[in-house]
Amino acid sequence: MALEIKPSQALRLWRQVHLDLVQDAQSDLSVRQTAILLTIYLELPPHTVRGLASRLGVTKPVITRALDSMGKLGLVTRRRDEFDKRNVVIQRTVAGALAVEHLADLVTARARELGPA
Amino acid sequence: MALEIKPSQALRLWRQVHLDLVQDAQSDLSVRQTAILLTIYLELPPHTVRGLASRLGVTKPVITRALDSMGKLGLVTRRRDEFDKRNVVIQRTVAGALAVEHLADLVTARARELGPA
DNA sequence: CGATAATGATACGGCCCCGTAACGATCGGG
DNA sequence: CCCGATCGTTACGGGGCCGTATCATTATCG
Secondary structure (H helix, E strand, O other): OOOOOHHHHHHHHHHHHHHHHHOOOOOOOOHHHHHHHHHHHOOOOOHHHHHHHHHOOOHHHHHHHHHHHHHOOEEEEEEEEEOOOEEEEEEHHHHHHHHHHHHHHHHHHHHHHHOOO | OOOOOOOHHHHHHHHHEEEEEHHHOOOOOOOOHHHHHHHHHOOOOEOOOOHHHHHHHOOOOOOOOHHHHHHHHOOOEEEEOOOOOOOOEEEEOOOHHHHHHHHHHHHHHHOOOOOOO
């Protein structure tokens, strides 16, 4: 049950959603931040800084800073692991779940508007 | 012939392509730059700074700077309009077309791998 | 216990992008 | 011919993100 999408459709979808994101003004997440956010909300917990860094192929400070920014926006929260106090567990928030859901709506809506070819 | 895609599929597609983009290292375009690039390559010419600015809902310096960066990457070129020398016409390049094509391949390939639900 | 490893955070220097405001070049109407 | 309008660019101050190197804290193992 793979999703059949033609290259021209893919490009129009990508462009339209990006236009929406640019004009949204609120969701000014970078590509990396988006990848981190979606990984946190789509993959099974627990999530750690080190795990996300290796998953994305970036260094740990990148994750730390991204979590700082996204934390200010209320999209994620951090808590120290009680069993291994070196670890930090990244947790989801209501605002983060809403942002992810908003993105899903955006993509599906724009996909629905796509013509053939 | 609209494209039917479920929210969960949209999110997994968005995440996977973003993971690819992060690890690509070469295509480190911002969201705005991506929107500009795709607009130039998907909509009919001619494209001007002012036209792109109003199309994206951003200020003109944003377009100028984005064209500077993308020009260094060889993704677009600029030329003054001979009939109205105030205007600048943005032109496509081979490298830009290849980059757009690469993105299309990425999205279609990841869409094809999507499972149902 | 002491040494070593592992985790996440921080400091630093550098680069890119932003929005506002101004600028030079060019066109067009009176 | 001149003056206002338009177009794209640049200057400026501010903020964010990057990678490397280093740090404090905690765990692990001999």
